[in-house]
Amino acid sequence: MSKLVYISSIAAPHQIRLCEALNEYMDVTFLFYEYLDDERAEWWKIPLCKKCHFIDNLLFKRNGRYLTFDVVKKLEEINPDIVMVGGFSIPANYLAYRWAKKNNKKTLVFTELSRDKNGVLRPFNFTWKLQKFFYRDVDYILTAHLDATRQFRDDFKFGDKVITSRYATDLDGHLSHDYRTKKDAYTYLFPNRLVDIYNPLLAIDIFAELQSKYPGSKLLLNNEGELKDQCIAKIKLYGLEDEVEFLSEIKAWDDLPKVYERSDILIFPAKFSNGNFSINESMASGMGIVISTKINGHSNTLTHNKNCFIVEPNKESFIDAVEQYISNPELFKSHAEINKKMMDPLSVKGTAKFLYDSLKELRVVD
Template identity: 25%
Template sequence: MRQKILLIMNIITPYNIPVYNYLALKLENFEIYFLAKIESNRQWRICEKINFKYKILRGLNFYILKKDWGIHINPGLFFKLIKLNPDIVVIGGYDAPSYWLALLYCKIFRKKIVLWSGSTLLSSQYKYGLIGFGKKIFIKSADSYLSYGTKAKEYLEYFGAKPDFIINGYNTVDIKYFQKCVQLKRHANYIMLFVGHLAQHKGIKEALQALKLLKNSPIFIIIGDGPKKENLKNYCQKHKLDKVHFKGYIQKHEIINYYSKADFLIMPSLREVWGLVINEALASGLFILASKYAGATYDLIKSGENGFIIDPYNIQDIKDKIIKVMKLRLDKEKISQSINKFSPENYGENLIKAIKLVL
């Protein structure tokens, strides 16, 4: 494919680097513009080898904690696009002013647009009014689409995207890394794991409320940092949840140790676009308690085989599912294999399919 293809994304994310490397291998003329290097709610270090051409643009970057929203304004983007003159522009969202600037460029200069989108009706906070109208305009302006998964596809259709031009991509991580590095172990005590940002919408307090109801609760390891960390610690002290351990933020190469020790992962998010921690945990052989409000749940979880779906607003349901998991004979090897088809290579191929739809 000789066409000049530009991908515009918000920040460099370590879990997407294998996908980008694959695209650079398969696409002859491929480049990425990142609107910022990182957002203030992220603590990761980029350790993965980068084999693709990219630029980090200058601009103004803000993060609204209450809304979990990164805002990027890159005034120079329009002129960079004119200079680069790409044939196809893949835009990784619509929630930043710079994405709208890219859309304007594409419409003025008649460039084909592929929208790479993960939002779902379950995770979206704004479906109506002025913001909903803006989403509809942006989504209908694209020529083809790559969705994170089934629920993201439904979302695109809801806002006017034509189904025939949507490719389901299935968001993912480098599953081979976790399968290779994790040592599948079994311990005498059940260990439940949470990995993520310690914010209200992640549903950690709801998980703790469920543990409070259990006579024989599992060890609960919480990995991550965030604005609710001290509140959650105080809750554990108040209710004498002495099996709960806060480990703080841990980098990817160190988190493997915890995936090796744990039996199952809980992701009780009250809203979640996808939930890549599910991909990581499945690749590591962990059974999953996955929120019904996460996009990944509907594509990755096979109830009873590699996980259960939970309603995080229903504390009794969380409690019952924890008890249910602790009665299972978990086959970590089988669980790890259940994620095989959701590889970075397949994800990259699906973006290439979306690009070919506009040729």
């Protein structure tokens, strides 16, 4: 049985459960640099499985980049056949890659789109030419979605080494939710962190108009992010304190599906996103989906006017899209039938099988 080590930045619940599921197919160990980063709430913490471990003695940590020489020590102890690292720009990942090449191991890099802090896709600049040189002998690059495949295959010129893969999403608790039906007023969900690129202030503006037109409407808002105070001020300005609820009562990861079950329509007017678990979770739950054209990573699952609405991130466009569901409530079921069927294989277990089958087809594993 092939032995694989996957090195990932944080011990996200999806990764821990993916580790468990992958061990049904091969001998897999996940190594993490830390439990959570500064952007995650405490309720993201779930117990590690027996094949998940932390890498000790971090010498450096900044902006999601880590350096520790203990990554080599861990690899020496485990002696895997395959080393898979999450991301190109982490110095310790490169140490792991060099150890693997020196010891004739198979090497994989898992990556999403490369972008700057403003969400602009990076060109094939000097930095990426260096990265391509450093990782010139990598066996395969697995991307999180088709958009990233195009960037790494075509723009960054890694060519046929680039394979479209996917993140695991913990969807089992969402897929059992009922189809949404016609109501006098709906509950809207903005599940993402309250940060500028996700545009929560515009989400509140959108909801304020909806609530004025459809009294009884509710908005559920993420409770984390640097714009929370501004969100509170805007909610007070509109006089919506009783209609907007911050999701402060989530105490554990497994409470999350209940939030989606309470919600009817996702509104996500992001200025930029590389793709979000929250979209998959909303799809699996059967919610109506209204998202921004500035969101990447879902081109293979979402089609405007077929199973969602993808519109420009402005109030008028979002109102018009939401009112499609209000005026035509049968869209909830027709969209949800497509989305639930599409999300079912993207669950943790489905992704584990997909990843194993992909690696077997590539002859990376036995």
